[in-house]
Amino acid sequence: MVWLIAKREFKVRTLSKASLISSLILLVLAVGGALIAKPFLVADGEPAVVQVDSSAAELVPYLDAVAGGEDAAFEFVVADVATPEDPEDLGEVSGVITGSATEPELFLPERHDALALAVAEASQAAAFDASIVSLGGDPADVAATLAESTPTVTVVGDEPTEFEESEFLAAVVVVIMLFFVLIQSASVIMMGVVEEKSSRVVEILLSTVRPGTLLGGKVLGVGLYAIVQAAAMVLPILFGAWYLEILARYDIDVQTLLVNFSVWFVLGFSIFTVLFGGLAALVSRQEDLGAVTTPMMFLMMIPLYLAIYLVPLSPEGTATRVLTQVPFFAPFMVPMRTAFGSIETWEIVLAVVLCLVSIPVLVWVAGRVYSRAVLNTGGRMKLGEALRG
Amino acid sequence: MTTLEVDGLSKSYGTVRALDDVSFDVPGGDLFGFVGSNGAGKTTTMRIILGVLRADAGSVRWNGAPVDLEVRTRIGYMPEERGLYPRMKVGEQLVYLARLHGMSKADATVAMEHWTEVLGVAERRGDEVEKLSLGNQQRVQLASALVHGPDILVLDEPFSGLDPVAVAVMSDVLRERAAAGVPVIFSSHQLELVERLCDRVGIVKSGRLVANGTIDELRATERLQWRLAMTGADAPPAPDGVTIVPDGAGAWLVEAASADVAQAALASAVYSGTVTAFEPVRPSLTDLFRDVVSETEEAA
Numbered sequence: 001m002v003w004l005i006a007k008r009e010f011k012v013r014t015l016s017k018a019s020l021i022s023s024l025i026l027l028v029l030a031v032g033g034a035l036i037a038k039p040f041l042v043a044d045g046e047p048a049v050v051q052v053d054s055s056a057a058e059l060v061p062y063l064d065a066v067a068g069g070e071d072a073a074f075e076f077v078v079a080d081v082a083t084p085e086d087p088e089d090l091g092e093v094s095g096v097i098t099g100s101a102t103e104p105e106l107f108l109p110e111r112h113d114a115l116a117l118a119v120a121e122a123s124q125a126a127a128f129d130a131s132i133v134s135l136g137g138d139p140a141d142v143a144a145t146l147a148e149s150t151p152t153v154t155v156v157g158d159e160p161t162e163f164e165e166s167e168f169l170a171a172v173v174v175v176i177m178l179f180f181v182l183i184q185s186a187s188v189i190m191m192g193v194v195e196e197k198s199s200r201v202v203e204i205l206l207s208t209v210r211p212g213t214l215l216g217g218k219v220l221g222v223g224l225y226a227i228v229q230a231a232a233m234v235l236p237i238l239f240g241a242w243y244l245e246i247l248a249r250y251d252i253d254v255q256t257l258l259v260n261f262s263v264w265f266v267l268g269f270s271i272f273t274v275l276f277g278g279l280a281a282l283v284s285r286q287e288d289l290g291a292v293t294t295p296m297m298f299l300m301m302i303p304l305y306l307a308i309y310l311v312p313l314s315p316e317g318t319a320t321r322v323l324t325q326v327p328f329f330a331p332f333m334v335p336m337r338t339a340f341g342s343i344e345t346w347e348i349v350l351a352v353v354l355c356l357v358s359i360p361v362l363v364w365v366a367g368r369v370y371s372r373a374v375l376n377t378g379g380r381m382k383l384g385e386a387l388r389g
Numbered sequence: 390m391t392t393l394e395v396d397g398l399s400k401s402y403g404t405v406r407a408l409d410d411v412s413f414d415v416p417g418g419d420l421f422g423f424v425g426s427n428g429a430g431k432t433t434t435m436r437i438i439l440g441v442l443r444a445d446a447g448s449v450r451w452n453g454a455p456v457d458l459e460v461r462t463r464i465g466y467m468p469e470e471r472g473l474y475p476r477m478k479v480g481e482q483l484v485y486l487a488r489l490h491g492m493s494k495a496d497a498t499v500a501m502e503h504w505t506e507v508l509g510v511a512e513r514r515g516d517e518v519e520k521l522s523l524g525n526q527q528r529v530q531l532a533s534a535l536v537h538g539p540d541i542l543v544l545d546e547p548f549s550g551l552d553p554v555a556v557a558v559m560s561d562v563l564r565e566r567a568a569a570g571v572p573v574i575f576s577s578h579q580l581e582l583v584e585r586l587c588d589r590v591g592i593v594k595s596g597r598l599v600a601n602g603t604i605d606e607l608r609a610t611e612r613l614q615w616r617l618a619m620t621g622a623d624a625p626p627a628p629d630g631v632t633i634v635p636d637g638a639g640a641w642l643v644e645a646a647s648a649d650v651a652q653a654a655l656a657s658a659v660y661s662g663t664v665t666a667f668e669p670v671r672p673s674l675t676d677l678f679r680d681v682v683s684e685t686e687e688a689a
Contacts, residue, residue, distance in 0.1 A: 004488055199475050201474055203441055204533065207439040207441055375436075
C-alpha cells in the first residue's frame with residue numbers, strides 16, 4: 001500500500017511538465033555549456049612550436065627543462081632559420097629563437113610573456129653552467145649540491161588548519177546543492193499534503209488507508225523523486241566538471257564528496273521532509289502554506305549559513321562541534337567540516353547516530369500532527385492543538 | 390444476513406454535542422435514507438462509520454464484528470466535501486483508488502471501465518478531473534465510491550448538484566447495488582427522492598436520531614385522516630368519534646379513530662350531498678420531517 005502511494009507520488013512529480021522541463025534545462029545548460037566552453041577553458045593538446053636556430057641549439061635542453069617535457073605548452077624544434085623580418089616569415093610557428101645559447105634573440109608574432117620568461121630563464125641557466133665550466137667545475141655536481149641544500153622546517157606553534165581552497169569550494173557546492181534538493185523535496189511534499197487536503201481527496205484516502213501509511217508513502221515517493229532530481233542536478237554538473245578537466249586540475253576527491261552528499265541527503269531528507277510533511281497538514285489551503293514554510297526555511301537556512309560561514313572561521317570551535325551534533329545542523333555541518341579535515345571520525349559517527357535516533361521521534365511527531373490535523377478543514381490548526389489532539 | 394450496525398455513537402466538539410447516542414442498523418439490501426437539517430450530525434455519523442473520525446463513545450459493527458481497516462476497504466464512500474485529485478486523469482485516478490482498496494491492477498482497470506461506462510463518463514477517462522463539469526465530477530466521484538465493488542455504501546449527499554438525468558442514473562445504481570445485497574446509507578435533503586427510493590429512513594436532529602423506521606411506519610399516525618370533497622352541502626354532518634375541519638373551499642379533513650367510523654362519516658356525507666373525493670391523507674416525508682423537527686424543538 002505504501003508502495004502504491006509512493007509510486008503515484010513519484011510518477012506525478014517526476015512526469016510533471018515543470019519537473020521534466022527544469023531537469024532538461026539544467027541538463028542542456030550543464031552539458032551544452034561544458035561542450036561550448038571547453039575550447040576556451042582547456043588548452044588543446046598540440047603544443048605551440050618554437051623554432052630554434054641551430055646557432056642556439058645548445059639552449060634547447062635548458063628550454064625543455066624550463067618549459068618543455070610532457071604536457072608542455074611549447075615544443076622547441078631545432079632548424080636553420082633566418083632572422084624573420086615581418087609576420088609572414090614566422091608562418092605557423094609561435095616564435096623563433098636565433099643568436100647564441102647565452103645571448104638568444106626571440107622573435108614573436110605577438111607579445112608572449114610566458115615564452116619570453118622561459119627563454120630568459122633558459123639562457124641564464126645556460127650562462128650559469130657556462131661560467132661553471134669556465135671556472136673548471138662540473139655543472140652536474142653543482143646542481144646536485146644545490147639540490148641537497150634545503151632547510152628543515154619545524155613549526156613550533158600551532159599548525160594552522162590547512163585551508164584547501166578547492167576542497168572548500170567543492171564542499172560549499174555540495175552543501176548548497178544538498179540545501180536545494182532538500183528544500184525542493186520538502187516543499188513538494190508540503191504541497192502534496194495540502195493538495196490532498198484542499199481537494200478533500202484525503203477523506204476518501206483515509207477511509208481505506210491509515211494516516212501514517214499515507215504520509216509514509218508520500219515521503220517515500222517524494223524521496224525517490226528527489227533522488228532523481230538530485231541525480232539530474234549532480235550528474236550534468238559532474239560531467240561538466242570532468243569534461244572541462246576541473247576535477248583533475250583541482251585534485252578534488254569526488255568520491256568522498258559523493259558519499260558525503262548521498263549519506264547526508266538521505267539523513268537530511270528523512271529529518272526535514274517527514275517533519276514538514278506532518279506540519280503541512282496544519283493548513284488547509286495552498287495560500288496558508290506560507291505560515292508553515294517560513295519557519296521551515298529558517299530551519300534549513302540557518303544551518304546552511306552557519307555551515308558555510310562558521311566552519312571556515314572556527315573549524316574546531318566549541319560552537320561548531322556542538323552544532324555538528326544537532327540533527328537539523330548536521331546535514332550541512334558535517335560535509336563542510338569533512339572538507340576542512342577538521343572533524344574526528346567519532347564526531348561523524350555520533351552525528352549520524354543522533355540523526356538516526358531523531359528520525360523515529362520526528363516520524364512520531366509528524367505522524368501525530370498529520371493524522372490529527374489532516375481532516376481539520378477551515379482555518380489553520382495550532383501545532384499544540386494537533387499534538388495534544 | 391449481513392448487517393451494518395451503528396450502536397450508541399456519541400461525539401462532542403468541545404462543548405458542542407454533535408452526536409448523542411445514535412443507533413440504527415442497516416441490513417444488506419436495504420436503502421437507508423438519512424435526513425436531517427444542516428449540522429444535525431449526518432456527516433459526522435458517516436465519517437465515524439468510515440473511521441475518518443473517532444467517536445467518543447459507541448461502536449460500528451459489520452456482521453457483528455467491529456469495523457476495522459479491513460472492513461473499511463470494503464466500503465464505498467462519497468464524502469460530503471467532494472474530493473478527487475484535480476490534476477489526475479479520471480481513468481488513472483479511479484484505478485488508483487480501486488487499487489488502494491486492494492484490487493489488482495487488471496481488476497481495477499476492468500472495474501474502472503465498467504463504472505465510467507455505466508455513469509456516462511467513459512469518453513472522459515483521459516481527461517483531468519478539474520477539466521470536467523461539476524456534474525461529471527460528481528459522476529466520477531460516485532464511480533470512485535463504486536469502483537472497488539464495495540460491500541457497503543455510505544454516500545453523503547450523493548444527489549446534490551445533479552441534473553435530473555444524473556439523479557435517475559444515480560437512483561438506479563443505488564437500487565441495483567441494494568438489490569445485490571449491499572446495505573446503502575445515503576443522506577439527502579431531497580425528501581421526495583428519499584421517500585421514493587428508501588426502504589427505511591432515519592431522521593436526525595441536533596445529534597439525536599429522532600425517528601427511524603420504514604416509510605410506512607413513519608407515516609402511520611395515531612389519528613387517521615381523510616380528505617373529503619363534496620358539493621351540495623355546506624358541511625357534512627359529523628357522526629360520533631369524528632371531527633371534521635374545513636380544508637379549503639368544498640373540502641374538509643375528516644379525522645376518525647378508525648376506518649369504520651370514517652366510513653360512517655362518508656355515508657352521511659353521501660346522504661347530504663354529492664361526494665367528489667374521499668381519500669386517505671398520509672403525511673409525506675416532508676411533513677413528517679417538519680413535524681419531527683418542530684416537535685423536538687418544542688420539547689427542548
